[in-house]
Amino acid sequence: MNLLHWIPLPVVVPLLAAALALLVEKLVPRRVIDALAVLVTAAISVECMALARVAAAQPMAYWYGQWGPAHGPVLGISFVVDSAGAGASAFIAGLFSLTFLFVWHYFEEVRAHFHALMLMFCAAMIGFCLTHDLFNIFVWFETMSVIAFALTGYRLEDAALEGALNFTVINTIGSFLMMAGVGLAYAATGALDMALVGKTLAERHADVLACGSFVLMGTAMLIKAAGVPFHFWLPDAHAVAPSPVSVIFSGVMVPVGLFGLGRLLAIVFAGIPAVVSLAHGLLVPLGAVTAIVGGFMALQQTHLKRLLAYSTVSHVGVMLAALSLVTVHGAAGWLLYMLGHGMVKAGLFMAAGMLAAVLDSVDEFELYGRARDRPVLACGYFVAALCLAGFPIGIMGSGAEAVEGAAKGVGDDWLGPIIIISSATTGGAAVRAGVRIFLGKGELPQGRSTLPEESERGDRPWLLMLLPLLVLVVANLIGGLPLERMARAAAATFVHMPAWDVLSGKQAYAAPGVPTEVGGGECSGWLALGVALVIAAAQLFAAKWLKHRVLWPAHMSIKALRVLHAGRVGDQLAWLVAGLAMLTAGVVVASVDW
């Protein structure tokens, strides 16, 4: 069977299903639409797995309307399916399927609108992962953004509005930058196919247009991926979005931004020395800073969804650093990490959503001890929190290990401790919140201010909410070993995607070799776990003592960090401009060096 003609389906089918859901929403019972969404996304997930398997031998190019390179100037749009892209798509569709199970009966009042939006969201993300055309990637980027805005703000509650507005403003600026970047790339090369642009740029060497294009598109991807200093929108958006939407945001949307950055670095700008040295010289440290800022902000949160959102910032920082190494080992590491983190974080957001549904709160003090009688949920939550803290077994653990090995391989040994800090702070924060909520232990400070509370529809089947959470947590635990080799093979193709000459048929495809595993780093996982537990215990039982006696300088700097994060939309935009200026300066310095 030729799978080539199946390539558009992962995008086309959810779009059609979205239209169908809207069309029949008044004719059929709600359950049918729920089931349709679950089944469609599950089927797409299976199909993407099959595509990933076939593409492991050789990436497959599909030209829409058969406007391929054979017909003179290249005007057509192509999807090039490699196993990393198809694998990520399979994960995306799978997570959507589980989320649809999770929201069974949730959104009765908005009828099928939620399902239609989510199905389009799924199609947009898959298109983003598979496309091989710069303008097309912008279109998916933008579709993804607009749907995300609608999903964040549609509840129109007090707390939701501002977060949704700021999220929309910041991300729209990102889209415009991306648009301008695509324009500059076209101005420099007269092409939009990624491989063709890459080839032409490599022949032209570094020039203003190419570097400018990278700065603009890179900034756009970093805004989506919430790297420091573009991350301010993320906690607001996650905190105000309904929890199933947060599941998707943290689990796949934010990491998918990094996926786009990876494509840019690996295909489009791989031939420009200034960009390559910029990635290594600036983006790796930027990732490290993101990891630390996110971690320490997570420690300060008591609103569970904000806590998890900051932890996403931190883990995205680790992924950004690994990705910017632009090596096969680095790519294997962040692919695994992305997968594992997606599962764990999605599970944790589902747990938060269940608490909001049955106990009408996601604040750890508000919920103090109130979830004692929910042992299964507690088990799921704590296992996920420990995975977040660096537990070395499972996909996320292997990912962290692989990232550390990859960093050592290129002489960036300092990245190891950064990963430990990231895991320990975010995991520590999650464990601390869990102990308060599920066990009712720990200090309970007086006179704290509470955030506006939100509740979610509670009369849903408890088992259907619990099941996806458990599936995700267990999948993360048992998936580590089987996925590790696959991730390395996928990473080899991801970093060495077929060049334009291969895609246009002038050259035969030569599969890149799959490197052997780099060992080491397992004890870092245990170390991170230990530190996380110490942090959690310290915050639970000795917070006051530590604050006044031992750690007051650290406390002051964390306070400063908090003030920095209390910015309004104008400040967030100012930071965005500063980040853009930083990248520009970086690329100027990198070109001069060369």
Add this chain to the structure above:
Amino acid sequence: MLLRLLPWLAAAWLMAVGIYGMVTSRHYVHLIGCLSVVQSGTYVLLLAIGFVWHSGPPIFYDHPPGTPAVDPVMQALVLTDVVVGAAVSALLLALALQLHKRRNTLDPQELEPIP
């Protein structure tokens, strides 16, 4: 030379003043207007990239194919950009309207942020 640089400079200027306006904005509707200014910058940039001197529109209905014409690809991109901008502006204005209904202000400085 200056004439050739002019659209690029105009695009950069529009984006810069738009973002400046957004950073200093005291009213969400004004902020959304500034966002449209930034977007206009991208329009100008894309049209400048696609522009070819001494050539007509890329429509070959009444003159033979092969006549010099401006680049239709860039115009297609601008069209997509316009559609996107309309969707986002509509959404933002709807959110701003709701915000005004509930909080009775649209000044970003007065809306207390969450640390």
